Amino acid sequence: MPHCKFIYSGLTVDPNMEIRPCCHVQSNKDSYIKYNQFDFSVETNFPEMAESMKTGWHPACTECSNLEAIGDESPRTKAEENYNDAPAGEYNLIDLKTSNTCNLTCVMCSPGFSSAWVQLLKKNPDIANNYSHLHFQPDEILHWDLDEKILDCIQNAELLKFTGGEPFLIKDVKKICKRLVDNNVDTSTIKLIFNTNGNVTLNNEWYDILNSFDTEIHVSVDGVDRRYEYVRPGGSWSYLESFIGGLAENFYGNITIAAISQALNYIQTDLLIDLPNRWKLKNGQSSVEEILYNPYFLNNSSVNPQLREKYGFTSLHDWNPDNFEKMKTYLEKLDQVHNTDFITECPEFEGYNNV
Numbered sequence: 001m002p003h004c005k006f007i008y009s010g011l012t013v014d015p016n017m018e019i020r021p022c023c024h025v026q027s028n029k030d031s032y033i034k035y036n037q038f039d040f041s042v043e044t045n046f047p048e049m050a051e052s053m054k055t056g057w058h059p060a061c062t063e064c065s066n067l068e069a070i071g072d073e074s075p076r077t078k079a080e081e082n083y084n085d086a087p088a089g090e091y092n093l094i095d096l097k098t099s100n101t102c103n104l105t106c107v108m109c110s111p112g113f114s115s116a117w118v119q120l121l122k123k124n125p126d127i128a129n130n131y132s133h134l135h136f137q138p139d140e141i142l143h144w145d146l147d148e149k150i151l152d153c154i155q156n157a158e159l160l161k162f163t164g165g166e167p168f169l170i171k172d173v174k175k176i177c178k179r180l181v182d183n184n185v186d187t188s189t190i191k192l193i194f195n196t197n198g199n200v201t202l203n204n205e206w207y208d209i210l211n212s213f214d215t216e217i218h219v220s221v222d223g224v225d226r227r228y229e230y231v232r233p234g235g236s237w238s239y240l241e242s243f244i245g246g247l248a249e250n251f252y253g254n255i256t257i258a259a260i261s262q263a264l265n266y267i268q269t270d271l272l273i274d275l276p277n278r279w280k281l282k283n284g285q286s287s288v289e290e291i292l293y294n295p296y297f298l299n300n301s302s303v304n305p306q307l308r309e310k311y312g313f314t315s316l317h318d319w320n321p322d323n324f325e326k327m328k329t330y331l332e333k334l335d336q337v338h339n340t341d342f343i344t345e346c347p348e349f350e351g352y353n354n355v
Contacts (some may be wrong), residue, residue, distance in 0.1 A: 009086035015142035263302040
């Protein structure tokens with residue numbers, strides 16, 4: 001049965017100081033543990049997951065199991081192929097989300113990972129009614145201070161990811177990277193991955209840091225032109241293109257233009273895949289994956305059979321009319337806040353929205 005390095009060697013710390021093996025696991029009592037209960041000396045802090053994986057997939061591992069079921073690579077298989085097993089008590093696959101600081105309110109995100117969402121819900125608390133992904137509502141920006149246990153782990157990292165929030169807006173991220181450089185760690189042995197929304201500005205100091213590591217930058221797009229701005233409220237397509245231009249000129253590593261396939265962008269799949277060519281990125285690639293599980297009503301289960309046939313679209317998710325109705329109601333609430341309109345921005349649904 002599938003072996004997963006993340007269960008033994010993975011350390012993902014969320015902004016609320018909960019730890020899970022990786023950022024891909026779904027919410028499950030076996031897959032999360034509070035930071036103050038985490039034992040850095042044992043083989044695994046997730047024994048139930050380890051035992052379950054001996055006979056099949058653990059319920060929290062939906063993303064990897066679905067990808068592998070259709071013959072695609074998954075985070076699990078990539079880790080098995082590219083990284084070593086860490087000795088017991090060491091962690092070499094690390095994802096640090098030290099804060100939820102973020103400047104966008106992406107429709108599929110939540111307050112736990114976006115401080116902009118925190119502010120939006122303070123002003124519009126009714127939006128959260130009936131939507132489980134919005135139930136956790138911190139009163140302010142989430143942030144946890146680095147301690148020596150975490151900093152010691154980083155010294156042994158083979159994979160070090162920064163997601164967030166928006167990592168380029170989180171001060172601790174630069175602090176961690178500079179510490180590794182200043183401590184003369186062999187940065188060429190560390191795969192550094194940033195997941196960014198691309199609506200930030202990088203200065204020369206940032207480019208010097210990024211080019212000191214084996215760095216990949218994953219730019220989350222999820223829509224092209226105006227659709228990007230609808231899916232990622234607060235974002236600017238022109239600002240994103242300026243950011244991409246800066247990367248092309250100053251960054252030497254690989255760039256992945258990443259999108260999560262969902263009901264709001266399935267019609268743009270080919271455009272999303274072609275973005276590295278459109279932007280003439282010599283070191284660029286694209287990734288469009290169907291990995292949206294919460295909020296579940298925004299995934300492709302909200303695309304009805306007629307639209308799938310019209311646009312030649314296939315999905316892991318079967319059509320669910322209840323999910324579509326929930327998506328429509330949710331977007332109507334956000335439209336009132338952002339002065340937008342679902343059908344205007346996504347006209348492919350016009351005439352099909354009650355099928």
